[in-house]
Amino acid sequence: MPAMLETLDLDKRIDKDAYDKSFPELRDKLRDLQRRCFDAKVPVAVVFEGWDAAGKGETIGKLVERLDPRGVKVHPITAPLEEERLRPFLWRFWTKIPARGEVAVFDRSWYGRVMVERVDKLIKPEQWRSAYNEIAQFERMLSDDGMVIVKFWLHISEKEQKKRFKEIEKSKYDKWRVTKEDWENHKLYGDYARAAEEMFERTNTAYAPWTIVEATDKRYRLIKVFKTLADAMQTALAAKTEQPTPKRVPRASVTVQALKEMETVLDKVDLTKSLKRKEYEEQLKEYQVRLRELDDRVRAAERDANLEAFLATLPDGDRTLLRERGSG
Incomplete structure (x- = not known):
């Protein structure tokens, strides 16, 4: 070594x-x-x-x-x-x-x-x-x-x-x-x-x-x-040389009562939902594995797409030969 x-x-x-x-x-x-x-x-x-x-x-x-x-x-x-x-x-x-x-x-x-x-x-x-x-x-x-x-x-x-x-x-x-x-x-x-x-x-x-x-x-x-x-x-x-921070002027805000009374999507969120730690860890691991598998498939698909693009530039005989060699 x-x-x-x-x-x-x-x-x-x-x-x-x-x-x-x-x-x-x-x-x-x-x-x-x-x-x-x-x-x-x-x-x-x-x-x-x-x-x-x-x-x-x-x-x-x-x-x-x-x-x-x-x-x-x-x-x-x-x-x-x-x-x-x-x-x-x-x-x-x-x-x-x-x-x-x-x-x-x-x-x-x-x-x-x-x-x-x-x-x-x-x-x-x-x-x-x-x-x-x-x-x-x-x-x-x-x-x-x-x-x-x-x-x-x-x-x-x-x-x-x-x-x-x-x-x-x-x-x-x-x-x-x-x-x-x-x-x-x-x-x-x-x-x-x-x-x-x-x-x-x-x-x-x-x-x-x-x-x-x-x-x-x-x-x-x-x-x-x-x-x-x-x-x-x-x-x-x-x-790093200290640079003075420019002062920011707060933007004016106009209050509209009708908008304040409207129900928004955030009002419909249920903030009481929760998961027990064991359930959380099990689901997290499951989705992490799934994401890794999907990422691997995406990369494989990208490689296959690049190969297909390359093969498309070849004459028919060469393309057929390479496909047969790859499958063999």
């Missing part, structure tokens, strides 16, 4: 009592910092990369669950669509960068160019080699414009990943998450680790540093991610 990742202590842990004491405080701190970044018009981009089953999805879920949803967006990044392939690879990310005062969370990111596209040989070597400079320039431009960029790599060992895959496959609710492709990528763990090492070396900068998170222990992972992000946002706010 490459030197940097090999030196990590993946046995780092935080006991439950320490976690229960620290985590709620960090979570509330992040919500406060989100509000302050919104007021100061400081955009924040949070990038999550790392191994499959390292906990990216869970970490992102914990991160955004207490943030103001009006000011945060999560972008799950998959393979580029055909339309996106026709443009420079960073084009599709420009449309997702956060506006001033907003937070954007990337579940995977532009680093796929130097990771999966490199390891799986989806692009030419000269393309992923040139991507390091393109990414550095991209991040420098965003940083110069005032954006806070925080990049996380969630790291687990090859043995731990295999263990987690097997555990997930045993779950009634989550077994769909582990695919044949995941097991194929697991076999390439060493190749991905070498690609990650070069990625850290070439793209770790003062304005967009990498934070490698020892992700074996869930509690340690969450505390380190939350604290790192809070530190970065607080540092950016401290460096």
Whole structure:
């Protein structure tokens, strides 16, 4: 294994009592910092990369669950669509960068160019080699414009990943998450680790540093991610020049008695409805699984649609040949 990742202590842990004491405080701190970044018009981009089953999805879920949803967006990044392939690879990310005062969370990111596209040989070597400079320039431009960029790599060992895959496959609710492709990528763990090492070396900068998170222990992972992000946002706010807030004049309001007496849709809402905690948790889990399945089907449909569009451009003979090969 490459030197940097090999030196990590993946046995780092935080006991439950320490976690229960620290985590709620960090979570509330992040919500406060989100509000302050919104007021100061400081955009924040949070990038999550790392191994499959390292906990990216869970970490992102914990991160955004207490943030103001009006000011945060999560972008799950998959393979580029055909339309996106026709443009420079960073084009599709420009449309997702956060506006001033907003937070954007990337579940995977532009680093796929130097990771999966490199390891799986989806692009030419000269393309992923040139991507390091393109990414550095991209991040420098965003940083110069005032954006806070925080990049996380969630790291687990090859043995731990295999263990987690097997555990997930045993779950009634989550077994769909582990695919044949995941097991194929697991076999390439060493190749991905070498690609990650070069990625850290070439793209770790003062304005967009990498934070490698020892992700074996869930509690340690969450505390380190939350604290790192809070530190970065607080540092950016401290460096931000104070701008006087313009005074707002309240809009005049005219009272109309007839409108006050009209029954609205809100008057018909039954606010006495409730769910018992056990019933709530059962229904929540059921709908979460359903949403995941539907999301997976939507992505599959998008891939099929792109394939059909590509096949439509081929001569009849080539199209028939590819269909027969695919069905076989």
